[in-house]
Amino acid sequence: MIPFNKPFIIGKELSYIEEAVKSGKISGDGIFTKKCQTFFEQKYSFPKVLMTTSCTDALEMAAILCDIKPGDEVIVPSYTFVSSANAFALRGAKIVFVDSYPNNPNIDPAEIEKHITKKTKVIVPVHYAGIACDMEEIMNLAHKYNLFVVEDAAQAIDSYYTFSDGTRKALGSIGHFAAFSFHETKNIIAGEGGMIVINDSRYFDRAEIIREKGTNRSAFFRGEVNKYGWVDLGSSFLPSEIISAFLYAQLENLEIIQKKRLEIWNRYQSGLISLQQKGVISLPEIPSYATNNAHMFYIVLNNYEERTGLIQYLKEKDIHPVFHYLSLNKSDFFLADNPEIDIPHSDHFTDCLLRLPFYYELSETEQDRIIELINSYFKVITIS
Missing domain, CATH: 3.40.640.10 (Type I PLP-dependent aspartate aminotransferase-like (Major domain))
Known part of the structure; x- marks a missing residue:
C-alpha cells in the first residue's frame, strides 16, 4: 500500500x-x-x-x-x-x-x-x-x-x-x-x-x-x-x-528534506504534464512572484465524476490519494446562520482537486507506479 x-x-x-x-x-x-x-x-x-x-x-x-x-x-x-x-x-x-x-x-x-x-x-x-x-x-x-x-x-x-x-x-x-x-x-x-x-x-x-x-x-x-x-x-x-x-x-535537516520533496514534486510534474497538454487534468501553477516549497502535489480534474473514478481506481491498486477542503460557505455551521452564497471557483476545487501521495520516504519506484496508473486511468476512460 x-x-x-x-x-x-x-x-x-x-x-x-x-x-x-x-x-x-x-x-x-x-x-x-x-x-x-x-x-x-x-x-x-x-x-x-x-x-x-x-x-x-x-x-x-x-x-x-x-x-x-x-x-x-x-x-x-x-x-x-x-x-x-x-x-x-x-x-x-x-x-x-x-x-x-x-x-x-x-x-x-x-x-x-x-x-x-x-x-x-x-x-x-x-x-x-x-x-x-x-x-x-x-x-x-x-x-x-x-x-x-x-x-x-x-x-x-x-x-x-x-x-x-x-x-x-x-x-x-x-x-x-x-x-x-x-x-x-x-x-x-x-x-x-x-x-x-x-x-x-x-x-x-x-x-x-x-x-x-x-x-x-x-x-x-x-x-x-x-x-x-x-x-x-x-x-x-x-x-x-x-x-x-x-x-x-x-x-537541522531542513535543506535535505526540502531537496527531496522538490525532487518528488518535479517527478510528478514531468510524469503528468502530458495529461495536462491533452486537457484531461490541470497541474499546479506557480505564479512568477512565488517559490515552490513542494508542500504537496495536486491535480485538478475536469469534473467530480472523473475525480471519484480516479480515487476508486487508485485505491483498488492500493494507492491512497485524497481530495481536500470542502467549501466553507457550504458548511452546515455557516449555513445555519447565513444564506447560501455562490463561490464557484472554490466549489470547483472542492469537487475536482485531488492530492497525490507525498512524503519524504516516497520512493521513485512507488512514485513511478502512481504516475503510470494515473496515465493508464485516462487511457481507459478515453477508450470507454
Whole structure:
C-alpha cells in the first residue's frame, strides 16, 4: 500500500526527546522551544516567533491580538481548512468568505476588495500548497483600508514572495501576524505543533502574555517583574519540550528534506504534464512572484465524476490519494446562520482537486507506479 502520508524520522528526533526528558523540564519554553524559535527568527528574519501547540492555536492568538469583537468582519477564502475561519468566529467575528482564482486555490485580491466594508478588520490569506498569495496586492488593500493581515502559512514553511521592486521575503514575514503548522502532513513535522510569527513590535509583549494564559509569567522568568499575575486574555498555547525536541531535529535537516520533496514534486510534474497538454487534468501553477516549497502535489480534474473514478481506481491498486477542503460557505455551521452564497471557483476545487501521495520516504519506484496508473486511468476512460 502507498499511503497519502507517512511520518518520518530523519535525524536526532528520539535522542533529543530523551535529552529533553533527562533535563528535568518537558513543559513549554525549555531549551528546545527556544532553539526552534531562534532558528526561525534567524533563518527567515521573523522579528518574533513563539512556538504553539498547533497552527490553530497560533490563529486563535492572532485573533486576540487583532482585538476581534462581535460584529467585526474577517475576510477568509472559502477554500481553506476550518481553523482559518474558526479562530476568528470564536471571538464573535462575522466570517466573510471570498473566492479563489479560477486557476489557483489562493484567495483573489480582486474578490477581497469587493467584500471590504466599514466593519472589516482582518484579511486572512491562506498560502495554499505553500504557494504565495499575491501579498503585495493584499498588503496594499490592508494599508488602504487600515486592516490587519494574518497569514495562514500552515503549509508555507520555506516559501517566499517576490515584490515588484525585487525584494524577496519569506512567507509569514509580510502580514502583521502569521501562523504555521508542524502537523505530520507538513514538510517539517512534530506530530502536532505550530508557531505564531509577530511582525509588528507593538504586539511582542502582549503575544507572550496571551500565550501564557493571560499572565506576564514570561517577563517574570526573565527577571523583568518581581511577580506575575493575570493581566490580559489568554490560554495555554505552549507546546511541550517533547514536541519542540522532535521539531528541532527536523529543522537541522531542513535543506535535505526540502531537496527531496522538490525532487518528488518535479517527478510528478514531468510524469503528468502530458495529461495536462491533452486537457484531461490541470497541474499546479506557480505564479512568477512565488517559490515552490513542494508542500504537496495536486491535480485538478475536469469534473467530480472523473475525480471519484480516479480515487476508486487508485485505491483498488492500493494507492491512497485524497481530495481536500470542502467549501466553507457550504458548511452546515455557516449555513445555519447565513444564506447560501455562490463561490464557484472554490466549489470547483472542492469537487475536482485531488492530492497525490507525498512524503519524504516516497520512493521513485512507488512514485513511478502512481504516475503510470494515473496515465493508464485516462487511457481507459478515453477508450470507454
